[in-house]
Amino acid sequence: MKLHEPRPNELPLVVCPDGTILKCPTERELARRLRLYIELSADRVYDVAIVGAGPAGLACAVYAASEGLSVLVLDTHAFGGQAGASARIENYLGFPTGISGQALAGRAYVQAQKFGAEMVVPVEVTSLDCTCFPYALKLDCGVRISAKTVVIATGAKYRRPAIPELEKYEGRGIYYWVPPIEAALCGQEEVILVGGGNAAGQAIVFLANYAAHVHHLIRGPDLAKSMSKYLIDRIGALANVTLHPESEIVAIDGGEEGVSNVHLRNRKSGSMQTKSIRRIFLFVGADPNTGWLDNCGVKINDKGFVCTGLDLSPADYARLAYSTDDHYPLPLETSVPGVFAIGDARASSTKRVAAAVGEGAAAVAEVHTRLASQKTIKMA
Numbered sequence: 001m002k003l004h005e006p007r008p009n010e011l012p013l014v015v016c017p018d019g020t021i022l023k024c025p026t027e028r029e030l031a032r033r034l035r036l037y038i039e040l041s042a043d044r045v046y047d048v049a050i051v052g053a054g055p056a057g058l059a060c061a062v063y064a065a066s067e068g069l070s071v072l073v074l075d076t077h078a079f080g081g082q083a084g085a086s087a088r089i090e091n092y093l094g095f096p097t098g099i100s101g102q103a104l105a106g107r108a109y110v111q112a113q114k115f116g117a118e119m120v121v122p123v124e125v126t127s128l129d130c131t132c133f134p135y136a137l138k139l140d141c142g143v144r145i146s147a148k149t150v151v152i153a154t155g156a157k158y159r160r161p162a163i164p165e166l167e168k169y170e171g172r173g174i175y176y177w178v179p180p181i182e183a184a185l186c187g188q189e190e191v192i193l194v195g196g197g198n199a200a201g202q203a204i205v206f207l208a209n210y211a212a213h214v215h216h217l218i219r220g221p222d223l224a225k226s227m228s229k230y231l232i233d234r235i236g237a238l239a240n241v242t243l244h245p246e247s248e249i250v251a252i253d254g255g256e257e258g259v260s261n262v263h264l265r266n267r268k269s270g271s272m273q274t275k276s277i278r279r280i281f282l283f284v285g286a287d288p289n290t291g292w293l294d295n296c297g298v299k300i301n302d303k304g305f306v307c308t309g310l311d312l313s314p315a316d317y318a319r320l321a322y323s324t325d326d327h328y329p330l331p332l333e334t335s336v337p338g339v340f341a342i343g344d345a346r347a348s349s350t351k352r353v354a355a356a357v358g359e360g361a362a363a364v365a366e367v368h369t370r371l372a373s374q375k376t377i378k379m380a
């Protein structure tokens, strides 16, 4: 006997633990049912509002809530951020055989909840208002949230070159870093690495230890402008690396098993070639998720990352004064006192899970400092 006979427009069908059936629910309806989305009150003032539930935001939530602060965490998509997309994180301390990003994030989510952090997914923070105190966050659901301090943990999005069906192969032949396990599996294979920056250079030096051959694709004529000389020299000395200047991937063939062939084009001559390749490593940069901070007074650098601490001058940090001798930002504090930035969204940060987690923990000490000095707050 068929229990449910959904029409095509009612799919996907969700059968909830209590037997309720949701037909083609929106993400928010589903999240509400799973208690990931809770109704927010505009009347409450949180000690700290954390925007982004990637590793940085989750770590900040765990430490802030465990130290007795009232904490709200908001995320547009899901907890875990970019790390949540990683099939196996192998360089995170304490997990010698690796852990999936989802498993790590799931544990952190439960841990933050255990200490009393309120977490709401999916909800997008569309703007931050620093002209009032407490600060106000505008959400896409129409609610305005108030908080005495704000932590920006909105991370970054790895750039995806415009290659048809790229997403289909992510984690199955397309990688945005070099997972050691994939490097070890490259043994007898030729691989492609795309990108001309230092991160690409370091990855090539590492990959060349494993792969039979590394084809290094760059869009420009050479590496001189984008890579440090020492890396160019080291790569130049590697017999199993070939530089393909002015080259790009135009198409990928493959199937359920992943990538099988890659079609390359020389941008200058227009000539095409096809290579039998199973692994492609893309190092074409990342764009920070900081558009929501436009015109709020938080200083952003020319690449869109949030400036903090020593990246700021006293003049950048003059809008609000807590006390007469408080002219410098704390190391993770932005140009707006009491607004902090951590993880991949922060300029000069190390783009790693452990670094994001460390900054999340460190920011809480600074939040305490600001909450204490806010007792003497006066608007400039």
Ligand SMILES: Cc1cc2nc3c(=O)[nH]c(=O)nc-3n(C[C@H](O)[C@H](O)[C@H](O)COP(=O)(O)OP(=O)(O)OC[C@H]3O[C@@H](n4cnc5c(N)ncnc54)[C@H](O)[C@@H]3O)c2cc1C
Residues within 6 Å of the ligand: 051, 052, 053, 054, 055, 056, 057, 074, 075, 076, 077, 078, 079, 080, 081, 082, 083, 084, 085, 086, 088, 089, 090, 091, 092, 123, 124, 125, 126, 153, 154, 155, 156, 157, 158, 176, 177, 289, 292, 342, 343, 344, 345, 350, 351, 352, 353, 354, 356
């Ligand atoms: C495929 C992949 C594999 C990786 N593997 C490793 C690895 O093995 N080891 C390692 O050390 N590093 C790895 N990295 C890098 C690592 O994942 C990042 O350095 C880390 O996730 C950064 O954490 P974060 O919290 O700063 O930002 P993110 O992880 O980017 O999280 C930011 C969160 O903010 C949310 N957000 C953005 N804008 C808004 C908004 N306006 N309102 C509300 N929420 C918002 C996003 O939805 C996201 O959940 C990997 C990255 C990728 C892409």
